[in-house]
Amino acid sequence: MRLLFIGCGNMGAAIAAGALRKRPATKITVVDRNPERARGLLPASGAEFYGALQDVTDETFDATILAIKPQQFHALPGSSLPKNCGTLISIMAGVTLDRMQVKLGTDRAVRTMPNLPALVARGMTVGVAGKAVSEADKALVSDIFEGSGRFEWLESEDQIDSVTAVAGSGPGYIFAFAHYITEAARAEGLPGDLADTLVRQTLLGAAELLHSDARSALELKRAVTSKAGTTEAGLAVFEAEVGLSALCRRGVAAARARAEELARED
């Protein structure tokens, strides 16, 4: 498989590494404004790095992955893509299939939303296919993203902004939570290194349980929470009026609204 990455920062590099994991014979071509940074993020022997699209000599790819920021999409010259760029795959938040069609002139496009744990092959990606995407194209897209974690197709593009708000941005919420709990541990007087280890290992263990245990998150929460015990006392604060539940709803809704706004920005 031959893949062209336009933009190879945090996410582009993680997805390219995943594609290589799934199909080791994949030929990766990268165009990034900063090819040296891209090379550092994707130390794959055999990958080619360029600073501009016009320097790429190959004209035929099975897929082209747009891994630039949504705001950088406006400046991308639509006519600059190689002649046979294959299936277009966007990972950009808030850029609709319609906008890609208008700018790049093709319905052979897939809009996806991955997340940062793709870096450690624990990503969650969803995709929605444009009108001209074949079953073979879809199989290739699944393969690319399965190399960096799980992949699911969405029935409707309407859902992708909500998916972005939950799974695309989700790791950011978890990292913020980890940071604040670490600060709280330090405020209790625990040494910094120990606070850091306690939080990382607790999140890892909880994530592993969520992953491997058949119980729901709510059931697992109940398993930790002894009647009149310490967890109950802590949760009483987190879940107080306008607590964690309402904050989660408001945070996810704000992220979804921002994705909708990005879709309107031109």
Ligand SMILES: NC(=O)C1=CN([C@@H]2O[C@H](COP(=O)(O)OP(=O)(O)OC[C@H]3O[C@@H](n4cnc5c(N)ncnc54)[C@H](OP(=O)(O)O)[C@@H]3O)[C@@H](O)[C@H]2O)C=CC1
């Ligand atoms: N980070 C995340 O957790 C997630 C991000 N996404 C989406 O992924 C996309 C990329 O994000 P991320 O990887 O974090 O961003 P990065 O900034 O790390 O990577 C983007 C790269 O593309 C380069 N670039 C910009 N314009 C061009 C161009 N015209 N030609 C070639 N290279 C270009 C940038 O160079 P320069 O820095 O010089 O501008 C940069 O190196 C975004 O659209 C985002 O919405 C989706 C899910 C999760």
Ligand SMILES: O=C(O)[C@@H]1CCC=N1
């Ligand atoms: O914050 C963002 O806009 C991107 C999309 C999802 C995660 N990062």
